[in-house]
Amino acid sequence: MKNVYLPITVDHIARVEGKGGVEIVVSEEGVKEVKLNIIEGPRFFEAITVGKKLDEALAIYPRICSFCSAAHKLTAVEAAEKAVGFTPGEEIQALREVLYIGDMVESHALHLYLLVLPDYLGYSGPLHMVEEYKKEIGIALELKNLGSWIMEVLGSRAIHQENAVLGGFGKLPDKATLEEMKRKLREALPKAEYTFELFTKLEQYEEVEGPITHLAVKPRGNAYGIYGDYIKASDGNEFPSEEYREHIREFVVEHSFAKHSHYHGRPFMVGAISRLVNNSNLLYGKAKELYEGHRDLLRSTNPFANNLAQAIELVYFTERAIDLIDEALARWPFKARDEVEIRDGFGVSTTEAPRGVLVYALKVENGRVSYADIITPTAFNLAMMEEHVRMMAEKHYNDDPERLKLLAEMVVRAYDPCISCSVHVARL
C-alpha cells in the first residue's frame, strides 16, 4: 500500500514575536516543499510615513516592533540625521549606544530564557517553569528588567522610546543615575555569565549543519558594537551601507506578507552569530575569554549557535555599556540636545539590532519624509530560515509529526524572528 503523506503544519509558531506558521509538504520521494507562512497583516510603514513631518514619522517607526523598538528608533534617527547633515557629539553617541544596549539585553534575555529554554527543558512555555526553575526565571527577569530600566531612563520607556530625538535626547539622566546604571550593570555580569554557561549545555542540532554566509555591520571604532557604515560578509566582501541595494535583492513570495532577501543570489544569515563570525576580533574583556574558550560551540555553520552567541553578547554588552557610560561621564556635563536644521537630503543608517542588520534609508524634502526604505533582520533571514527548516524536515519527515513540528519550530526560534518587523518592510 502506498503511504499517504499529509502536510505537516504549525499554524501559529509559539514563542516568537509576531504571527507565522510552518508548512512542510512531504511525498513518497521526501520533503517536497517547506514554507514559512507569514500571516501577520501588512502595515505599510514606508508608504504611510511618506509625506509626513520628519519628527512625527520618527515617532512612528519604533512601532514596527516592540522587541526592538529602541533599535528602530535609533536607526531611524541616525538615518534622518545623516539625511539632514547632522552628526551628534561623541557623548550623545555613547549614550545612544547604551540605550541600544538596553534593548539588546532585554531582547536577548527574553529570547533565551522565555522563548528558547522551555523547549530544552520539556515545557510548553515559561509560565510552567516558575516553580521548578526559580533561579533561571529569576535571572531572566533581572536581566530583562535591567534592559527595560536602561531604556526607561534613557528612552522614556521600555517600549517605544520617545526621548531619543533628532539632535540627541529630550532630557538626560543625572550623573547619579548613570552611576547607578553602572552599578546595576556590574551586578548583572555574573548573571550574564551564568546564562552563557547554561546555554553551552544545550544541543545544537547537527541536522542543520552546513555552510552559511553571514552578514553584519562593521562597527565604527575599535570595539565590537552596534553602529557602523559598512556591511561585512563572511565571504570576505565589504561594502558601504549606502550600497546595500546593489548586494541584497528583495522579492515577494506568495506565502508571506514579508519579503525574502538574497545576498548575491543566495540566502544568508544575520544576527548574533553573524556578528561574532564577522567581528569577533573586536570583542574584549570576559566575552573575549568565553569566545576563545568555546569556538567549537560558536560555529558559523549552525543556526543554533545563534542562541549561544546571544548569551555571549549578554556578557559583552553588559561590560561594554559600563565603558560607554564612562566615556559619556568623562565629558560631563553636556547639552542633551543640539538644534538640528532640517535640510533636504538622503541618509542611510545600518545598525545591529538584537536580531541582526537593520537598514533605514530616508529622504527628507521640505521637512517631510519623501522616501523611506526599511529592511529588518527577520526579512533578511527568512529565506535562510526556510532552508534550515527544510534540512531539519529532510532528516525527520518519517518521525512522529509532533516531533518534527517541535524541531522545525526550534530552528525558527533559534533565529529569534521578529515577524511584526518583517511585515511591511519594502522599498518604494
Place this chain on the structure above:
Amino acid sequence: MGEKIRIGFYALTSCYGCQLQFAMMDELLQLIPNVEVKCWYMLERDSSEVEPVDIAFIEGSVSTEEEVELVKKIRENAKTVVAVGACATQGGVQSWTDKPLEELWKTVYGDAKVKFQPKKAEPVENYIKVDYKIYGCPPEKRDFLYTLGTLLIGSWPEDIDYPVCLECRLNGNPCVLLEKGEPCLGPITRAGCDARCPAYGIACIGCRGAVGYDVAWFDSLARVFKEKGLTKEEILERMRMFNAHNPKLEEMVKRIFEGVKE
C-alpha cells in the same frame, strides 16, 4: 478560591508591545497561580484560539480577512473582551493614512500577490462588541493591573476622562506647549501615563487617544495651539497618528480652533 479564571491573550496585526508590556510585569508571577492561560502564543506553545475563556485580551488591529474571522471566534468564546492598546482600540499607527489599500499595496509589494487577504487596518470594535478598552502605545503596566484587578474582584475598569495636562501640571513639568511652543497633544489626550513624554521635555504624540471630546475645561490650554502658530491641519494630522478611526476627531479639533477669540 474557586475555579481559576481563564484568560487568553490574542494578537492581531501589531508590534506585540502590549503583550510584551503585560509579560514584563513582575506581578505576573503572582497572577500565574490564580489564572489558567488558555491562549498566549507569545509565551505558550500549548495555546488555542478557540478555547472558552473568561477574559480575552486582544492586541492589534484587524488587518486581514483571516483576522476578521479570528475576532469573531474570540468573541464567541469569551465572556469578557478587552481591546488592548492603540491598534485594537484605535486602529493603530498603521491607520495613519488616507491612501487606499491598493495604493499602499502597490507601493510596498508592487504587482506581486500573496495568498492571504490584506485589509485596511481597523479597530476591533468595528467587528465585534468590545466590553472594555485599555489605551496607550504601549499601555502602562498599571493599566493592566487596574483592569485585571477590577475584573478579578467582579468590578470593572473605568475610563479616564481627564487629559494628560492634568497629570503633567500635578508633576510640575515645564509646559512643552506654552514654554517651547511645540505641538504637545497633552491638552486633548487621555491621561493615565503620568505625562511620561512631557516629563522628558518631549511633546505628547497622543498615543492614548483623544480624551472624550466633551470634557471642556482643558479648552483654554488647547486654544494655545493657535496662539503658538500651530494650524488646525497640523494638529489634526498629528492627532490622526493614534486616532485615525475616531469619527469625532475633526469636530473636536474644529471646536478648539473656533473657540479662539481673535
